Amino acid sequence: MPLWIPITIAAAFFQNLRSGLQKRLRGSMGTTGATFVRFGFGLPFALIYLFAVVTIGGEPMPALNAAMIVAAVCGGLLQIGATFLLVYLFGLRNFMVGTAYSKTEPVQAALFGFLILGETVSPLALLAVVAGVVGVVLISLGNGTSRNLVNGLASRAALIGIASGALFGASAVGFRAAALALPEGSAALRAALTLVVALTIQTAAMLAWMAAKDRAELSRVARAWAPGLIVGLAGAGASAGWFTAMTLQKVAYVRALGQIELVFTFATSVFWFREKVRPLELLGSAVIVLAILALLSGM
Template sequence: MPAWIPITIAAAFCQNLRSGLQKRLKGRMGTTGATFVRFGFGLPFALLYLAAVAWIDAEKLPAPNAAMLGAAAAGGLAQIGATFLLVYLFGLRNFMVGTAYSKTEPVQAALFGFLILNESIAPLGLLAVVAGVVGVVLISVGNAGPGNVLRGLASRAAAIGIASGALFGLSAVFFRAAALALDEGSAPLRAALTLAVTLAIQTLVMLVWMAARDREELCRVVRAWAPGLLVGLAGASASAGWFTAMTLQKVAYVRALGQIELVFTFASSVFWFREKVTRLEFLGAAVIVLAILALIAGAG
């Protein structure tokens, strides 16, 4: 089994855990604060991870170049926007549906991968695009009934979720570009360095923003340092997995396999948050999973 497959599954599990912890933070701080926690509290763990990888590999850290820094910054800013939209989305619909909307990401990542990195997908990927759209339609209807399909697609939740998925897909492509731009180093080391640099940029940008625009939110973040550390640990663990997998394999396939997170999300939605999932929402998520399986098959 290729290494990127178990790494991706582990990353998906950690990401679902991080999202659940972030949702619980919404009661203690606003969307901006809950977004910052992922990056600011994740940075120390990313630096420790980088040091551990460098020690285990017994390699010298590769020197960041302009292409790597530019791609990391672009991906970092896109991920900030995607995370902000996703956390905001949690307040509009339940946990499972909010996450499922953002799961249009693999299809969008395939498009961005082709446009930015010239990475193509197999013809079967076209079927995945169509199936993914059908899944989003079903989820957008929710429990309102088939007669409100167009209204569901035009809803605020649908637009925000799809925009979040687009930014996540774009950020993933930039992160792969950043790691590949490094001239030397093993895949885990290049991924770890890219992660640390990206989180440093994201933390600095959000700290400056909150210090200038919302100091009260920054104070709320400081007061919630204990749960914030848990979010940071889960987030850094997930990102380490994603960055490593995307250094080894095309973004579209990594993010497609990452849709296994929906399984973890269903469990969290039902057993952790005690939320009800309607039949149409369940069917829509199932169709999206089938679309992802088709996309994975296209990797062959």
């Protein structure tokens, strides 16, 4: 089994955990603060991870270059925008609809990967990517949001979700471009260094914004330091996995396999919270699993 596959699955698991923790933070601070927590509290853990990779691997630190920094800046700023929109969706009544549309990211990532990096995917893999998105929509239908999904693009949450997915897709391509721009180093080392550079840029940008526009939010973030560290740890774990997987494999494939996050969410709902299973939710989860299997077999 290629290494990027288990790494992607682990990243999806940690992302599911981070999203749940981040949603809870939304009640104690605003959208900007809840967005910042992912980056600011994740940076210390990313630095520890980079130190561990360098120490264990015994490799020299790759030299930064202009192409890498520009790609990391673009990816970092796009990810801030994507995260802000997704956290904003947490406050909307029809959260599942917006989240489902944000999961159109793999399709959009495939497009951006082609436009920016010239990367192509096989017809079967593209079909699997689209099928995974269909599975997400079916899960949302099963959550009683069919009326909003039928209205689709007329829904405010859908528009925000699609925009969030587009920014996530473009940011992922930016991060892959940044890691590939490094002249040397293993995939783990290049991914770890890219992660630290991106989080440093994101933390500095958001701190500057809050200091200039919303200092009260800085106070709310400081008061929530304990849960913020947990979010940061989960977020850093997810990002380390995504960055490493995207250094090893095309973004479209990684993000398509990453749709397994919705299966984790569904399983948590059923086996942990003992919530009622709806037929469309079960069908949607099955479609996502089948899409992932088709993706892997078509590579």
